[in-house]
Amino acid sequence: MATLDLLVSPLGRVEGDLDLAVKIDDGVVSDAWTTASMFRGFEIILRGKDPQAGLIVTPRICGICGGSHLYKAVYALDTAWKTEVPVNATLVRNIAQACETIQSIPRWFYALFAIDLTNKNYAKSPNYAEAVRRFAPFVGACYEPAIVISSKPVEIYAIFGGQWPHSSFMIPGGVMSAPSLSDVTRSIAILDWWREHWLEKMWLGGSVDRWLENKTWDDVQTWMNENKGHYESDCGFFLRYAQEIGLDKFGQGVGRFLAPGTFFQPELYTHPTIEGRNAALISRAGVYDGKTWHEFDQARIKEDVTHSFYEGKKFLHPFEGVTEPIDPEEGRKHGKYTWSKSPRYDVPGIGYVPLEVGPLARQIIAGNPNHAAHQNYDPLIYNCYQQMGPSVMLRAFARMHEAARYYKMVRQWLTEIKLHDRFYIKPVERAEGQGFGATEAARGFLADWIVLKDGKIANYQVITPTAWNVSPRDGQENRGPMESAFMGVNVADAEDPVELGHVARSFDSCLVCTVHAYDGKSGAELAEFQLNGNGSC
Amino acid sequence: MVSLLWLQGGACSGNTISLLNAEEPSIVDLVTDFGIDIVWHPSLGMELGKNAQKLLYSLARGERPLDIFVYEGTVIMGPNGTGRFNMFAERPMKDWVIELAHQAQIVVAIGDCAAYGGIPVVDPNPVDSIGMQYFRRHKGGFLGADFRSKMGLPVVNIPGCPVHPDWVTQILVAIATGRAGDIALDDIGRPKTFFTTFTQTGCTRNQFFEWKQSASEFGQGTRTGCLFYELGCRGPMTRSSCNRILWNRQSSKTRAGMPCLGCTEPEFPFYDLAPGTVFKTQKISGSVPMDLPTGTDHATYMAHAAMARVAAPSWSKEDIFVV
Numbered sequence: 001m002a003t004l005d006l007l008v009s010p011l012g013r014v015e016g017d018l019d020l021a022v023k024i025d026d027g028v029v030s031d032a033w034t035t036a037s038m039f040r041g042f043e044i045i046l047r048g049k050d051p052q053a054g055l056i057v058t059p060r061i062c063g064i065c066g067g068s069h070l071y072k073a074v075y076a077l078d079t080a081w082k083t084e085v086p087v088n089a090t091l092v093r094n095i096a097q098a099c100e101t102i103q104s105i106p107r108w109f110y111a112l113f114a115i116d117l118t119n120k121n122y123a124k125s126p127n128y129a130e131a132v133r134r135f136a137p138f139v140g141a142c143y144e145p146a147i148v149i150s151s152k153p154v155e156i157y158a159i160f161g162g163q164w165p166h167s168s169f170m171i172p173g174g175v176m177s178a179p180s181l182s183d184v185t186r187s188i189a190i191l192d193w194w195r196e197h198w199l200e201k202m203w204l205g206g207s208v209d210r211w212l213e214n215k216t217w218d219d220v221q222t223w224m225n226e227n228k229g230h231y232e233s234d235c236g237f238f239l240r241y242a243q244e245i246g247l248d249k250f251g252q253g254v255g256r257f258l259a260p261g262t263f264f265q266p267e268l269y270t271h272p273t274i275e276g277r278n279a280a281l282i283s284r285a286g287v288y289d290g291k292t293w294h295e296f297d298q299a300r301i302k303e304d305v306t307h308s309f310y311e312g313k314k315f316l317h318p319f320e321g322v323t324e325p326i327d328p329e330e331g332r333k334h335g336k337y338t339w340s341k342s343p344r345y346d347v348p349g350i351g352y353v354p355l356e357v358g359p360l361a362r363q364i365i366a367g368n369p370n371h372a373a374h375q376n377y378d379p380l381i382y383n384c385y386q387q388m389g390p391s392v393m394l395r396a397f398a399r400m401h402e403a404a405r406y407y408k409m410v411r412q413w414l415t416e417i418k419l420h421d422r423f424y425i426k427p428v429e430r431a432e433g434q435g436f437g438a439t440e441a442a443r444g445f446l447a448d449w450i451v452l453k454d455g456k457i458a459n460y461q462v463i464t465p466t467a468w469n470v471s472p473r474d475g476q477e478n479r480g481p482m483e484s485a486f487m488g489v490n491v492a493d494a495e496d497p498v499e500l501g502h503v504a505r506s507f508d509s510c511l512v513c514t515v516h517a518y519d520g521k522s523g524a525e526l527a528e529f530q531l532n533g534n535g536s537c
Numbered sequence: 538m539v540s541l542l543w544l545q546g547g548a549c550s551g552n553t554i555s556l557l558n559a560e561e562p563s564i565v566d567l568v569t570d571f572g573i574d575i576v577w578h579p580s581l582g583m584e585l586g587k588n589a590q591k592l593l594y595s596l597a598r599g600e601r602p603l604d605i606f607v608y609e610g611t612v613i614m615g616p617n618g619t620g621r622f623n624m625f626a627e628r629p630m631k632d633w634v635i636e637l638a639h640q641a642q643i644v645v646a647i648g649d650c651a652a653y654g655g656i657p658v659v660d661p662n663p664v665d666s667i668g669m670q671y672f673r674r675h676k677g678g679f680l681g682a683d684f685r686s687k688m689g690l691p692v693v694n695i696p697g698c699p700v701h702p703d704w705v706t707q708i709l710v711a712i713a714t715g716r717a718g719d720i721a722l723d724d725i726g727r728p729k730t731f732f733t734t735f736t737q738t739g740c741t742r743n744q745f746f747e748w749k750q751s752a753s754e755f756g757q758g759t760r761t762g763c764l765f766y767e768l769g770c771r772g773p774m775t776r777s778s779c780n781r782i783l784w785n786r787q788s789s790k791t792r793a794g795m796p797c798l799g800c801t802e803p804e805f806p807f808y809d810l811a812p813g814t815v816f817k818t819q820k821i822s823g824s825v826p827m828d829l830p831t832g833t834d835h836a837t838y839m840a841h842a843a844m845a846r847v848a849a850p851s852w853s854k855e856d857i858f859v860v
């Protein structure tokens with residue numbers, strides 16, 4: 001039996017600092033370790049600073065989902081300061097957060113994910129030439145238009161927030177801007193231009209409304225074969241080609257999911273509280289344990305550092321959380337292997353386990369038929385999940401499906417803004433308090449926990465989607481979700497392990513998104529493993 | 538063909554992502570129309586794993602020519618000068634940076650972090666970050682005050698948190714079309730063409746500034762007034778072109794009602810985000826702004842302000858950005 005240790009570095013496209021170590025037996029991955037290889041210490045910077053410093057600092061954790069950082073950071077302060085948030089402000093915040101995510105959908109697909117579909121390993125596939133024609137980087141027929149068009153939704157962000165990325169225009173009590181009529185009409189025109197030119201013309205080859213009639217995987221097949229437009233669309237082609245090259249067959253992951261939810265029904269969240277959060281959400285929060293759904297409760301989250309480059313083996317809730325980095329060389333001696341902490345969730349009846357976050361998680365939660373009138377219910381992806389289980393393809397599909405959903409929501413919110421009403425209610429700047437804010441970044445769970453004392457930040461902890469998905473083993477030696485997803489993957493060419501790239505990218509790991517950015521097996525084995533990797537370059 | 542390598546150190550990718558918003562030229566135009574050969578980029582690179590590593594070594598050893606080395610993010614020196622807080626392709630990033638910088642014709646620091654340190658150097662600078670050729674306003678940085686790239690230029694700093702995409706594309710086009718010699722740099726390494734005017738140049742609130750009329754609070758309060766007096770706007774002392782070359786082709790912070798944070802200046806974020814300094818104008822004896830528009834002093838500023846207030850027309854006290 002041929003055993004090969006392979007260290008792939010760098011791997012993560014988006015931000016280069018994800019190292020992956022895998023063990024391959026006869027071409028099949030038999031073990032995996034994910035390493036986030038950079039630490040910047042933003043949580044350390046925030047200690048002792050102005051309470052609002054998180055509005056400036058946390059967006060800079062990740063330039064790709066900086067708007068999502070701002071969105072959850074402001075809710076952490078709203079809950080800590082007990083503010084009142086006018087309806088208009090919630091609408092503008094929702095619009096901005098959603099526009100960042102819809103920017104990310106085509107950009108992620110064409111610039112980061114689909115270019116791997118043109119890898120020479122697939123040259124024997126019947127549709128390979130067509131994949132190259134569409135998706136080849138820079139020169140593919142769909143590449144440039146999609147990249148350029150992806151910058152449109154954030155033009156709407158700029159209208160409300162001044163610029164994207166890295167505005168800090170959401171503040172406790174509301175937003176800094178007060179749009180005029182032409183700001184709103186122009187936003188509608190830009191959004192509809194995006195729908196027409198990308199979502200309908202390129203992606204769906206048909207109407208958004210027809211797409212949203214699809215409730216099951218069988219419906220999708222009917223849709224596909226209904227006309228040439230659907231069949232030949234990028235969506236139609238992707239689903240056909242993905243099955244042709246087997247993307248529906250690997251990258252399962254841990255099979256348990258978490259969504260913190262996002263977007264608030266404005267009237268239901270004028271006085272943001274931690275307890276009132278779930279009921280006010282439009283895109284729901286929840287946990288799916290592989291069989292059934294549970295309510296989300298932030299109190300059930302803890303972060304483990306047994307295998308991460310931080311002091312000791314602490315396992316703490318973020319309000320008590322600490323960020324105490326150590327020299328990775330020293331950490332390796334103790335079986336630590338990454339800067340990512342291991343967030344774990346106490347699932348009722350199961351205990352603390354790793355959970356997958358992201359679009360697939362969101363859509364599985366959206367498939368829960370128990371919902372209030374203002375909340376999203378969408379059975380499509382949950383049906384697909386039941387039919388074929390999680391995979392690289394389904395993760396990508398879940399994300400793309402959200403384009404149509406988010407379009408509808410933003411369009412609606414834009415009509416609900418009442419220009420003559422308030423956008424801000426000046427809050428009392430409380431010297432003491434604690435708050436929690438969370439959202440769905442395009443790639444999933446993103447949340448802040450803030451503790452204020454004497455008018456300063458006493459503690460600030462951020463958990464990113466990447467921390468969940470690329471988390472290392474925990475104290476129980478459970479692999480993180482992406483590590484699990486690598487297990488059993490067939491690698492055709494160890495020199496160009498494109499399959500591993502597919503898995504990583506299906507999670508859209510955005511490494512820089514890991515603020516605190518290690519192990520299961522004994523430390524000794526890992527060290528040996530790393531050595532083999534180093535020896536190969 | 539002009540070869541370009543782009544690496545990210547203590548960064549957030551924000552500059553890369555901002556660049557993807559570019560039009561005329563778009564990032565694709567840079568490749569297809571201007572002959573820029575992006576040898577590798579963390580978000581756009583096709584090569585994975587060992588293939589990427591071979592490529593990086595061939596550039597770092599000078600076996601393959603490198604025209605433009607773009608670096609985004611701080612150079613991370615910790616812990617204890619080892620650089621191990623930021624490993625890249627199995628080495629400390631700082632080791633890659635020093636080799637590549639000495640092989641490149643031109644070195645471009647993109648964004649505040651690479652240029653001056655930015656957010657990561659805020660007290661207590663937990664990972665020992667440093668800019669490429671500066672630490673905040675002090676010349677030196679990682680490469681040293683005397684560093685010159687093969688073409689004889691210091692590091693070209695394009696600051697901003699993040700940079701505006703046009704600031705980057707126009708400089709890259711200038712280099713690709715043989716105009717590198719026309720890029721005049723100011724005393725802290727910024728291309729003068731973008732960083733001589735102020736954020737205030739072109740701000741829609743200038744008339745309120747002129748008559749010393751303040752926006753009183755955020756939200757509906759920013760339908761009138763200037764953000765300088767109460768809300769901490771740094772527009773009059775920040776060299777940027779944010780209101781000349783709009784963001785996302787639509788707007789700018791100050792137009793939308795958000796105070797300029799001064800992100801193209803080496804001191805950003807100002808006052809190290811100490812309690813009481815965020816979104817609030819810092820004042821002397823409760824009323825006089827501590828930081829004044831570039832080139833003025835307190836005595837002249839106050840005399841001018843008093844006159845302006847007296848002369849202020851009535852419309853300057855009303856909403857002009859009306860529904």
Ligand code: SF4
Pocket residue numbers: 736737738740741742743744746763764765770771772773791796797
């Ligand atoms: S809002 Fe800022 S940039 Fe605009 S005029 Fe006032 S001080 Fe100048």
Ligand code: SF4
Pocket residue numbers: 697698736775776777779789790791796797798799800801
């Ligand atoms: S307005 Fe000020 S803070 Fe905003 S991008 Fe321009 S220089 Fe930076």
